[in-house]
Amino acid sequence: MSGSCRRGQTASRAIPAKRLSLPDGAALPPGDYSTTPGGTVFGTTPGGTRIIYDRKFLMECRNSPVAKASPCDLPDIPGVTSPNVEELKIENNHVHNYEEKVGVGEEAQFDMDI
């Protein structure tokens, strides 16, 4: 443990109230955002600095347009990364050209998304 990380701090003390407002245009899908009594979107812990998100909130963020953009510096690792998801799905439904033997029977698992 060290206090040297940028935002982390774990010393115990009273919980300070901290309000964080989202920038305009931060369109959020409807739902429960694990709001704190003060109405912040994410929770804070002693020190007021820890940024906490629950699974549900993180999953909802997945649907925002920024989250769907392609990362600009994604390395191309055959069978591991893909320029975009659509392409990946198409590839998974066809014969793989990679030197690796990718089991065709694993397709079903790929679609097993909840």
Place this chain on the structure above:
Amino acid sequence: MNNKFDALKDDDSGDHDQNEENSTQKDGEKEKNDRDKPQSSTKRKAVVPGPAEHPLQYNYTFWYSRRTPGRPTSSQSYEQNIKQIGTFASVEQFWRFYSHMVRPGDLTGHSDFHLFKEGIKPMWEDDANKNGGKWIIRLRKGLASRCWENLILAMLGEQFMVGEEICGAVVSVRFQEDIISIWNKTASDQATTARIRDTLRRVLNLPPNTIMEYKTHTDSIKDNSSFRNTKITL
């Protein structure tokens, strides 16, 4: 302690040297990638959340490794086989990477995804890891993708509540089983390791009788193995 992190940063910025070493390997695939992606230039820029994005408590880096069949697994070859996928600072940036990576259940061979705090290498010997250890959960085939997702979402969302103890998480695809693990800094800190264990049970929805194993990295270095000779807890 500040020096420690500075040292890590130096380590990290030295990574592209490592990549360059990789590119000299007789591995056509790597050579091509390194040529196509001038990683060293983008690497040095600090990764920050974009406007209107949701910042994370820490920046994290995705790594991928795959054991080359027939090669020895010395520390050096491990370091050479491991590849950085990218670093993110916000929830949205995380999804951008995650959505463009195959799920662990679709990986082939002896492969691992690692997700570590930026500046911490997924290696036992890293300064942040050397006094640490990891919880291990062995999964039957078919469960890895879901469990990995739940594990990393809990880590990114700071669900473990152990201060700065968490270093990163790994999913290891093996022949007959898949293994997920979460690494922490201080193996001797039992309050922390117990809390991590309990959080794991909760976020992964593990049945009460699931076997969980803890292994210190010192032991891993001694027997040069990630998953053998572990301490079992029910």
